[in-house]
Amino acid sequence: MTAPDITTQLHAMILRDLRALRREVEAYPNDSAVWAVPTGISNSCGTLVLHLSGNLRLYVGHVIGSIAYERDRPREFSARDLPRADLLREIDVTIDAVDRALVHVSADTLASEFPLAVGAVRVNTQDFLLHCAVHLGYHLGQIDYHRRLTTASPTTVATVAPSELSSARPTA
Numbered sequence: 095m096t097a098p099d100i101t102t103q104l105h106a107m108i109l110r111d112l113r114a115l116r117r118e119v120e121a122y123p124n125d126s127a128v129w130a131v132p133t134g135i136s137n138s139c140g141t142l143v144l145h146l147s148g149n150l151r152l153y154v155g156h157v158i159g160s161i162a163y164e165r166d167r168p169r170e171f172s173a174r175d176l177p178r179a180d181l182l183r184e185i186d187v188t189i190d191a192v193d194r195a196l197v198h199v200s201a202d203t204l205a206s207e208f209p210l211a212v213g214a215v216r217v218n219t220q221d222f223l224l225h226c227a228v229h230l231g232y233h234l235g236q237i238d239y240h241r242r243l244t245t246a247s248p249t250t251v252a253t254v255a256p257s258e259l260s261s262a263r264p265t266a
Contacts, residue, residue: 101204104223105196106260108150109189111230113258116185117251118237119143125177130244137171139240142233143181144170147188153226155188157209158219159195199223 119139122128129138137145148170156163204220212222231254238253256262 099201100220101196101199101201103260104227105193105199106258108154108192108196108227108230110255110258111227111234112150112185112189112192114251114253114255115143115146115230115234115237116182116189118234118241118253119178119181119185121247121249121251122178122241123245125175127241127244128178128181129175130240132244135240135243137236139237140173140176140181141171142237142240143184144173146230146233147184149229150188150226151191153210153212153222154195155191158199158203158223159191161191161195163191 119128122139128140128143131138145167148165148167151161151163152165155161156165199219204218204223206219208217208219208222217225234253238251242248
């Protein structure tokens with residue numbers, strides 16, 4: 095059996111984690127819980143959703159997929175008390191943008207320099223897409239922990255389900 099190429103794996107993993115992000119937001123009991131900021135935590139779930147959406151819509155959807163988008167990073171960290179329905183729509187738009195953008199990524203694109211300097215450095219596109227996937231996973235874990243902490247719920251939403259990996263096959 096041949097391993098899937100890195101583009102297929104990145105595409106599947108980023109979409110898997112965005113679907114998990116959606117499940118996390120849905121698992122909060124109400125809109126206000128999404129915006130809770132307990133002592134010692136600097137970002138709510140809502141803030142992280144807006145940040146992840148802005149990040150992926152800019153770097154993947156816009157830069158790689160040429161999908162029109164203008165990021166408002168300060169708003170990602172200042173908006174408060176949006177309803178979960180708005181956050182879920184934002185996630186859905188992000189899923190669509192990422193899906194449409196990554197369909198067209200080739201091995202040549204991955205090997206080329208990412209079109210924007212990021213953090214005052216230049217990197218190739220594959221490195222940056224891997225970075226985006228890890229960044230998403232990092233904040234997804236924070237959101238899962240935030241939800242459990244603020245709602246006192248140990249319930250899982252299958253945040254990083256191996257069954258959703260591009261190479262997943264049922265066992266015999």
